[in-house]
Amino acid sequence: MPDAYERSYIKIPSATPGWSLDAWKYLPRPVAKGGLPVIIMAHGVTGNKLMGLAPYAETFASLGYATVVFDYRRWGASAGTPRHMIYVSEQLEDYRTVIKYCRQQPEFDPHKVVLWGTSFSGGHVVTLAAERELNLTAVVAQCPYLGNSGPTKLSWAFIKTFLNGVVDVLRQAVGLYPKYIPAVAHPGEVGMLSTPGSRQGMLSLVQDTRDYPNEVAASSFFEIPFYNPNASAARITCPTLVVAAEHDNLCVLQGALELKGLSPRVELVVLPCEHFDLYPGSRMHEKSLEAMKAFLLERVPV
Numbered sequence: 001m002p003d004a005y006e007r008s009y010i011k012i013p014s015a016t017p018g019w020s021l022d023a024w025k026y027l028p029r030p031v032a033k034g035g036l037p038v039i040i041m042a043h044g045v046t047g048n049k050l051m052g053l054a055p056y057a058e059t060f061a062s063l064g065y066a067t068v069v070f071d072y073r074r075w076g077a078s079a080g081t082p083r084h085m086i087y088v089s090e091q092l093e094d095y096r097t098v099i100k101y102c103r104q105q106p107e108f109d110p111h112k113v114v115l116w117g118t119s120f121s122g123g124h125v126v127t128l129a130a131e132r133e134l135n136l137t138a139v140v141a142q143c144p145y146l147g148n149s150g151p152t153k154l155s156w157a158f159i160k161t162f163l164n165g166v167v168d169v170l171r172q173a174v175g176l177y178p179k180y181i182p183a184v185a186h187p188g189e190v191g192m193l194s195t196p197g198s199r200q201g202m203l204s205l206v207q208d209t210r211d212y213p214n215e216v217a218a219s220s221f222f223e224i225p226f227y228n229p230n231a232s233a234a235r236i237t238c239p240t241l242v243v244a245a246e247h248d249n250l251c252v253l254q255g256a257l258e259l260k261g262l263s264p265r266v267e268l269v270v271l272p273c274e275h276f277d278l279y280p281g282s283r284m285h286e287k288s289l290e291a292m293k294a295f296l297l298e299r300v301p302v
Contacts, residue, residue: 005029005061012101014073014080015093022077023070023098024049026061027107036066037112037137037300038102042095044119045086045145045224046183046192046216048076051205055280056116059289064302066108070098082178084213086220088227092124099134111137114300116292118142119251119275122242123229126259129240130232138299139240140292143248143275146255147228161190161221168218178217192216195249201276230255233262240266241295243288248275267295 005028011020027036039060041053049069057067072091073080095115103110114137117125122144129139152158161181168179184199185191193202206212240263244256253270260268269291271277273284 003029005058006031007057010068012070012098014078014097016073016080019073019079021070021073021094021098022049022079023068024054024057026057026067026069028061028064028066031107034106035109036064036107037114037302038066038068038108039114039116039140039296040095040098040102041067041069041116042072042091042121042124043076044117044121046075046084046214047119047202047205048211050076050207050211051202052280055285056289056292059293060296063293063297065114065296065300068098068102070094082172082217084180084183084215084220085178085217086223088124088223091121092127095124095128096134099136111135112300114138114140114296116140116142117144118278120145120224122251123147123227126229126236126240126242127232129238130235132235132237136238138238138296139236140243140295141240142243142288142292143245143251143278144229144242144256144259145224145227145251146230146233146259148230148252148255148258149224149250155188157185157188157190157194161192161194161218164190164218165221169222172217172219178219180215181218181221183214183216192221193250197274197276198250201274201279204276204281205279230259230262233259233266236263236265238265239295239299241269241292242266243269243271243278243291245273245275245278245284246270247273250275
């Protein structure tokens with residue numbers, strides 16, 4: 001497969017002066033002079049592009065699509081401080097920045113722009129699919145967060161996570177360094193994600209522990225409950241594929257079912273598995289990838 005594409009490293013100026021977005025650019029071989037459809041990709045909550053995104057990009061490039069995989073500001077190899085903070089508005093803006101950048105590059109077809117996201121970024125691409133001024137060609141969302149999560153249990157761990165978030169808000173309000181908590185934790189522990197299987201699933205995507213410090217500013221905890229990508233879903237006009245996990249306890253299936261009912265442009269594939277079973281190296285990854293390939297080749301032919 002490596003002979004089917006070439007990968008280069010690029011820096012994309014972000015909306016914050018002096019902060020660039022670190023990205024990989026994949027071009028199929030032989031490299032065309034221009035007019036390639038381009039797929040723009042980013043990871044989910046607290047993730048970065050080193051955590052299992054390359055196999056998707058390599059597959060798409062091997063089919064003939066250009067692919068740009070980027071890290072958000074404050075995450076991965078991209079610039080921005082304080083580090084490891086989640087701002088939904090900022091991450092959506094980063095997607096828009098990369099869309100604009102790609103449309104200005106001669107090797108890409110500005111009229112064939114596809115967004116791809118997974119988990120939290122799956123929610124981002126659904127949100128952006130409803131922004132008609134972006135004029136997107138298609139969207140692919142794997143196990144997306146759509147404003148629905150599993151039931152919240154009022155446990156001592158939840159209360160401590162909440163209180164850590166409050167402390168972080170107060171610290172940053174007076175100019176102090178953020179208060180960090182684990183991004184993923186075992187059930188009953190303080191952490192952003194602590195549902196059964198979350199810690200094991202996320203860490204299974206990490207090749208080198210130095211690539212994932214497993215931390216997030218505690219106030220990021222408050223970004224998630226108020227984010228509802230399905231709120232604008234009725235305005236989606238481009239073909240949108242959702243690959244959902246039937247037994248997902250992070251991004252529950254109900255959100256995908258609701259999305260399907262909100263827009264006739266949504267195509268839903270439900271696989272009998274849990275959230276992290278869709279990722280590279282897991283038992284349903286190939287099934288998820290096959291659904292994406294079929295969708296792309298039909299909706300955005302190369």
